[in-house]
Amino acid sequence: MRLKTTFVLFLCLSFLSIPAVFSQAKQGRVLPSEGHKYLDTRCTDYYSRPVLHVRNDSLNDVAFSDLMRHRGVPMGPMTILNIRRLTKLSKASQLFFIAHECGHHVLGHLYFRQPGQMAEQEADCYAIRSLIRSGVFTLNDVADVQEDMRKYAQPSRMHISGEERALALIDCME
Ligand SMILES: [Zn+2]
Numbered sequence: 001m002r003l004k005t006t007f008v009l010f011l012c013l014s015f016l017s018i019p020a021v022f023s024q025a026k027q028g029r030v031l032p033s034e035g036h037k038y039l040d041t042r043c044t045d046y047y048s049r050p051v052l053h054v055r056n057d058s059l060n061d062v063a064f065s066d067l068m069r070h071r072g073v074p075m076g077p078m079t080i081l082n083i084r085r086l087t088k089l090s091k092a093s094q095l096f097f098i099a100h101e102c103g104h105h106v107l108g109h110l111y112f113r114q115p116g117q118m119a120e121q122e123a124d125c126y127a128i129r130s131l132i133r134s135g136v137f138t139l140n141d142v143a144d145v146q147e148d149m150r151k152y153a154q155p156s157r158m159h160i161s162g163e164e165r166a167l168a169l170i171d172c173m174e
Contacts, residue, residue, distance in 0.1 A: 043079070043102035051079055052077070053079050056080045057085075062085045062086050063079060065077070065101045065109070066110070091144075092140075096131065096141075099130055101123070104119065106126060117158060117160055120158055142169060150166050
C-alpha cells in the first residue's frame with residue numbers, strides 16, 4: 001500500500017515537472033498565419049496517435065518532425081513549426097510542408113526509417129497525394145509549391161535539389 005502511494009506520488013511529480021513544451025503543445029491546434037486566416041495542423045501518426053504541434057521560430061528549417069521525450073522516454077509524436085519562416089511561403093507551400101511533416105508521422109518514419117533523401121521523397125509524395133486526393137490542392141497549388149521549392153529549397157544530405165524536388169512532385173502524382 002505504501003509502495004503504491006509512493007508510486008502514485010512519483011507519477012504526479014513526474015507530470016508536474018514535464019517541460020513547458022508539453023503544456024504549450026496542443027493536438028490539432030489551428031495556428032494563426034499572417035495573410036491567411038488559419039493553418040490546420042491536424043495529424044495522427046502510424047499508431048493513430050495525435051501529433052502535437054509546437055511553434056519554435058528559432059528552428060533552422062520551416063518544420064521538423066520528432067518524438068517528444070521526457071527523461072529519455074518517448075511521449076508521443078510532435079511537429080515543430082517555424083511559423084515565421086512558414087508564413088513567408090505561399091499558402092499552398094504552408095499546407096504542403098505541414099502535410100509533409102504529417103507524412104513522416106503517418107508513414108512511421110520516426111520508428112522504421114533512417115532519415116535521408118528516400119524518407120524525404122516519401123513524405124513529399126504523401127503530402128502532394130493527400131492534398132490532391134482530399135480536394136485541398138489544385139494543379140495551381142502544386143505549381144506554387146514547385147516555385148517555392150525552386151526558390152528556397154537547398155540540396156543537402158537529406159534533400160535533393162529544389163529543382164529535382166519540384167520535378168519529383170509530378171512523378172508522385174502519376
Ligand atoms: Zn521531411
